[in-house]
Amino acid sequence: MDRYKLIKEVGDGTFGSVWRAINKQTGEVVAIKKMKKKYYSWDECINLREVKSLRRMNHPNIVKLKEVIRENDILYFVFEYMECNLYQLMKDRQKLFAEADIRNWCFQVFQGLSYMHQRGYFHRDLKPENLLVSKDIIKIADFGLARECYRTDRQVFVLIDMWAMGAIMAELLSLRPIFPGARVAKSNANEQVKMFPYHPFSEADEIYKICSVIGSPTKETWLEGLNLANAINYQFPEGLTVVLLQLPDVPLASLMPSASDDAINLIERLCSWDPCNRPTAAEALQHPFFQSCFYVPPSLRPKPSVARTPPPVGPRGSFEHQSVKRHPVSLANAKPFKSYVAPKSNAAFGSGVQRKLDMANQDGTRNTKPVRSSVKDSKYRPPGRKSPRKQMYSIEDNSAGSSLNKNRVARGVSETADKLANVSIGGTVSRRHSVSVMQQQQLKPLPMKAGCVGETRDMFLRPTQPTTNAYSRKVAG
C-alpha cells in the first residue's frame, strides 16, 4: 500500500470505505476500497463475490478492478477512479435532468448489464449509489452481492436487475425514489413492525408501496405471483389500500409528469410484477426510448486515451425537440445487441506476489453496430418468455458480501418467493429513502417550462423544479 497515497475519503459503504488515492509511481488517480472486515487468509479474499465477479468483467460500463491487496490482514481493492455516483448527482438537485442525459446514462448501464448478464452474473444491488459517473460516462460498481447463475436460471435471475433499473430510471426522471422506503436502525424497526404490519419499515410496507404505484398483481399481470401468495396465505394489499388507507392509484406518468411516453413505457415494462414480462438488458436497448442513441465503438474513436470508455451516447438533439417524436421498433426487426467478449481469465496468482489485474486489453472492436431503431410505427412489445503480510491479487468467491439486508428497495420484488415468504410482521428491511408515496402525490404543479412540447397533460403538470428534495441518504464527501 505504500505505493499509494490516500487523498480523501469519497464513500463509506456497509463493507468498506472508499478513498481517492494516487499511485505515487505513475501519478494515476485511483479509488481504493478498504474493507471493514479483516481477512486472515488470502483464500478468504479471493473467494469474495466482488473479486470473483469483477475479475471476469471487462467492459467500459463496469468499473475496473485494478488490483487486490492484502496487507496486515486488511483487504484493499484498487479501482479506476470515478468522479461521483448517481445519487450524489441527484441529492441536492432542484432542476430535473434533461431526458437526453438520462437516456445516455441508462443506455450505458444497460450495455454494462447486458454484458454482465450474458456472462451469467447478476448484480442484485443496483441503486444510484452504485452507478458511478465521470463526465458523460457511467459505470456499474459494487459487486459485493453479485451472483453467478446457472444458464437455465439466467433469464429469470437477471431480471431482478431490470426491476431495479426501472426504479432507478423513475428516480432519475422525478428526482424522487419511486418506491420510497426508510432508513432505520434494524433493532428499532423490529419492535415497531411488530406493532403494526404496515409500518413504514416493514417489507409488507414496501410491497404496499409498490402496489400503490403499479397496482397489485392480477391474474393477468402475475398469475404465478398470486399462486405463490396463496400458497403462503399472503394477500396483496389491494383491499387494505382502499379500505384503510384510501390511497388512490398512482399513474406512473403523474409521478414523472415531464417524462416522455417512451420513458414511462420502458419503466412500466421494467417494473412489471412478472419477471418474464420485463425486457432483458439487451432488449431494453432496443426500446424506442433509446431510438436516438448511437454508439461509437472504441476501435473507431479518435484518441487511444479514451478507448477504454465509450463516448457519450445519446440523442443528437435536445430532448425538447424530440419529446413528441415516436419511432417505435419491433423487436422482431431490431438488430440483435452485440456485446463485448469476455476477457480471458487471469493466470493463477502466486501467493505473496503482487500482481496487477490484466483488465486493460479491452476488445472494443466487436461492438461495431450502433443500436438504433429502424422500424417505425410499430409498437414495442415486451418480450414474451417463459500469507505473507502483503499480498496482491488477480482474483476468485464470496463471503463478506453476503448480507441480503443491504438494500432491498431497488432490488425489487422479483425475488418473488423470498419476498412473499418473508412478508411477516417481524420482518425487517434496511432502506435508504424517507419520502412517502403520499408526499410524492402532493407534488404541486409548477410553472410550465418555456419551449416544452408535449401532450396536453404535460402542459398542466410538467414541473421544472421540484419544490422539495426527496433524499435522505448519506454520502461521504
Ligand SMILES: Nc1ncnc2c1ncn2[C@@H]1O[C@H](COP(=O)(O)OP(=O)(O)OP(=O)(O)O)[C@@H](O)[C@H]1O
Ligand atoms: N471506483 C470508485 N471511484 C469513486 N468512488 C467510488 C468508487 N467505488 C466506490 N466509490 C464510492 O464509494 C461508495 C461506496 O462504495 P461501495 O458501494 O463499493 O461500498 P460498499 O461498502 O459495498 O457499499 P454498500 O453499502 O452500498 O454495499 C460508492 O457509493 C461511491 O460513492
